Amino acid sequence: MILLECHDLLLRAADRDLLRADLVLRSGWRVGLVGPNGSGKSTLLRTLAGRAQASEGLVSRPPGVEVDLFEQDAAPGQAVDLWSLARAQLGTIRALELELERAYRLALRDPDAGLRYADLLAGFERRGGFDADARLMRDLERVGLSAASWQRPAAEASGGERQRARLVGALVAGADVLLLDEPSNHLDLAGRDWLVERLGAHTGAVLMASHDRALLQRACTHVATIDGGRITLRRGNFDRTTQALADAARSGARRHAERTKRLAELDRMAADLARFGHRAAQVRKRRAGRERAALAADAAAAPPVARDHTTPLRAAATPGARAGATLLRARHLQIPGILDDGAFDLRSGQRVALVGASGSGKSSFLALLAGATAAADPRAHLEWRDGTSVLYLDQVARGLDPERSARAALTDWVSAAQATGALAEAGLPHAVWDRSGSSLSGGERARVALALLTVREADVLILDEPTNDLDLPGIETLEARLTASRAAIVIASHDEALLRALQAEVVTLEAGSLVRYRGGIDGYRRRSRRLEPGADVTPGTVTVPPGGVDATGTDATGTDADADAAIDRERALAAAALEDPLRWSTRDLERWQARREAADDALLDAWERRNHGPAPAPRFRTREAGVSVLADREGDALRVGLEGGPEVLVRRIGAVAHLRPERVEGLVTLPWAWRALCHGAARLAIYLLPVEAVQVSSPVPLAGGPFERHDGDWWVARRAALERSEGWTQGPVAPRRGRRRRRDGPTGRIGRGR
Template sequence: MTVLAIRGLTVRIAGRTLLDGADLAVDPGRKIGLVGRNGAGKSTLLRAIAGEVQPDGGEIRLAARARLGYVAQEAPGGEASLLETVLAADAERAALLAELAAEPDAARLAEIHDRLIAIRADSAPARAAAILSGLGFDAAAQARPIGAFSGGWRMRVALARALFLEPDLLLLDEPTNHLDLEAALWLEGWLARFPGAALLVSHDRDLLGRAVDAIAHLDRGRIALYPGGFAEFTRIRTERLAQQKAQNERVAAERARIQAFVDRFRAKATKARQAQSRLKALARLPPIEAVVEDQPVRFAFPEPPALPPPLIALTRAAAGYDGRPVLRNLDLRLDQDDRVALLGANGNGKSTLAKLLAGRLAPLAGEVRRAPRLRVGYFAQHQAEELDPAGTPLSHMQAALPQASAEQCRAQLARFGLDADRAETAVAALSGGEKARLLLALCTRDAPQLLILDEPSNHLDLDAREALVKALAEFGGAVVLITHDPHLVELVADRLWLVADGTVRPFEGDLDDYRALLAERARAAGEGAAKPHAAAPPTRADARRDRAETRAAQAPLRARVKEIEARLDRLHREAALIESKLADPATYARFKPEDIAWAGTRRAAIAREVEALEAEWLELQERLEAA
């Protein structure tokens, strides 16, 4: 028995066919990740299942009496309290209470009371409060209006609404877009415990790798189901595409061979019968299936000019709003080859630090020193709301670069996949991913030495996220990254800063250590004060905790190894630059003898530092291996 059956589903939006005879079955308790390119129709499919979009053909069938929970991309808002927002999710309870307040006749009054008892209406406030408490909202927060909370916390309320319904099928549309890394990790654990079925639209590789047991790929209107997580889906699909391509090549070669025989002997009487036979064989060959390989997505950040270090140095700085500091005692430094990711829960001040570094927020105390001629590119998702819906990407770029030609503006847009057609499409008609590309193009238009990216991967599909990773790897400037996507952090950042307790400090470890820290905090918070009198036998949880403690103990060593590797990389690049300059005859005509002498001295100093760092690196590796 399936909780959801989709057969031959066809949906057209504004004359465009998004779903064309799509089929999908979801069994009870199964977790399925729904993937596909931006604009393929993933959100439309969820809306059709939820009844918000009317199909043009086919059928969508839910199991009898199955309860459906739907969490859309946009977080709820309004003046209702958190508790009221969650309670309102049960539409039947709300309708019965409204009818009860209208004082119906005695017969109907008895029916209403019977039904309220059946759906446990009296215990609903307590159940809703317990769910909200489990998601981090205390009693005071539950009484506050939902509009007073940030997007990440409101998304938790949306999840609380869905959980309160106790659905048999849960539809989640990009749930991590409004969550910080901590909340994304919480969601991953929550889905693992959720007993119902789930259909999850996400571009988060980690979530798709850990929280689902199958991948549904929506491509050109059809749905193909693959067992396993995202890595298995990628492997199977790659193999299938290779097999299909090879089969097409074999069929094409056989067609060409038969057609050549027919063309050669059709007019000869002695061969006419054989030619006719070959024509029949040609007709029996299977049709050549189109292998439509997606066009590769490429991003390219403009190469910035080099500046002397540091780009930014903060000394005992404080930052906040209306004279009230959010962050204090900031002693931080950024160089042009730094790649930093910010960790910390929503509300701890990550965006405040980003605005301070970007120069959009003046320090309340201390000192912020910037390199002369420093250019900063600042990306934040809320900037999409500031775009002119009637304007086009080209008109926005021309307004941002008034001295540039139309061709130069188009070239900058093309760096982020906004081709000629999209460049002249109204912003209102762009997808969320296309708006994100436009914002990236705008914030890098001046070739900044520092990129500050606040949730840059929201609304980008999987291929675009990989393109972003590659572009950042090739970027010659510094990067400060705020993201809920662990995959992006692991591939881009070589340093982690923890924003917590009103300040920012380096985190000595990697994301595994941070996950272990969060898990340990959650475990400690969930433990009672009482301790068992007798020692319990070790469990898997104990083993995981021991491994986490071991990783935590090794974290300073691994952090130092990463620092050394980053420093060696910088030194090797500096040495290569000095070598190239000294090998260029023009250098000796352009620079003073004392400058050239300094370059030789610097080269020798680099060699000594490299030797010392390599020796330390080897020693640390031996200690890690021994541990």
């Protein structure tokens, strides 16, 4: 059933055409609205909700269909507190309730009014009116608004708290058509899980403007993209849309190259024919001119060729630093109410993601690491390796001095020409390059930060919610550049797609302690906790034997029995503390409970490892330079290594795979072995992943195989070139089954390991 549609809708802004839209929303459709900042997403939502007027076109919906709009940063209105603000979104349910009460009183006096009362009662039940308040309470808790905060004055609450309260109210109200503008802003990972669950249970239609790729992937049945002032609706989730756009971009780039080549040929032809005056030459010249005009018109109408967002970040060479060397040793870190006595080490090339609920102290911890704030414990010290350079970008200033311009901030590090090039590449409008940092919007500051990440040389990047205020192209640019970076990265973010692409180790602040999780963001979701070594048994630490528990489940300094005994001691210590609750404060009890759970997890992990035997052999192999190159696939990534030697991680971003070495302290890789590993990794990636090219930064020359030099130390292996060199051709097959690939020669072998 069609719930809302618009035809030939024209939206204008500042005397220019912003967007022309034709769109239909049906029951059960959850449509993600994707487009650059300023493309008209919010204006379209307001127009569909009837809160703004279109210059042309028609918006229509069947009688009785209710439309509700959730906007960003709306004022609290007349709401007294957060509870009232959330409950105010239930306007239709509250109106039905009042009408139901009036109909009930009327039915007591007039039996003929009973039918109307029955109809109203059925509608009230269908909208969930009887349990609306109960659902509101439950969902407020799930987005991190505890009952203690409900009475907080709405005007004094943070913008994030107000937005979460309004969002909960809108989803509990459950209008037939929900129009949501950036609903995941200010939601942590648990809140985003709740949002996906609620959207999936909604039986009406949803149109949601968002830059959250994980949300678009998990929640949407369709994706509407805005490009060139037009909307294109595609069935399927975000990954399918991304693939379709990538295919279209490759086709567009190919047509652009063909057009450019033909235009050059026509220009040469016109120059040659101009030397001849006979009639035939003039006819051919006019014909060539008409063809050139047609090609030029096609070029003007074609969408711009997609930019390459894979420019690597620079990384300063720390004097004496080895791959995997320790850059930071921090001890006795204390943040009142957040962290009691924490320790944190950071190695060269390491990537650490700080995740957790909103308000859990992530920003405070990053500021402490960056030296922007001081620890509360006088014993605290942060020991940086000599010569280590650090770039810290907080959520608000984004590394900008409020009194200085974006151009001036960049020219501290690079030439004026390089600074203007970086600002243009980051998409910052030229008109604001010389404005002070305090006068820039959040989105403009985010783009300055993107430019700073490109020009600053740093060994360590400390980034606090770097995707905030960036549109999807900006987020993809940030992801590509961070993925290609050699710097150590400490990042606080709720962007699952970014954290997954970075393959970052997850650290959380829980019950006054720093807790690490195995397996990146997916391991965090499985609550695959990793216990940290240490001998202190105070409530604020989580401990195992001094050597830790290694990947086989044994004590790093002893046997399985030693590890089990140490974990049993930890469990017994925590259990004894929990049996005497009067001895401890509430906070200390929470810490003891966390220690008990962590010890239980460690015991279970050790048991699982021992009972499931050794890890399986790699599934894929090839040979390069006489050595075996082995690989295992991990989703959109490959882990590739030489037998008994170094490893690399190959991560796919769109149609390009990025090859990154896995740093192991003390391991030296000879140039020939590195070359063999890169050649094998490229071949395996091209045959096992849906990519068109593989790129890697390597000071060791990689020529003589699938790679060709691209720029400086950057090398690229392309699918087409590899397939040609190995004898792959396109051959005909039976009718109605398309075309198949056929291999003509036996050069190069790839297969499953036996």
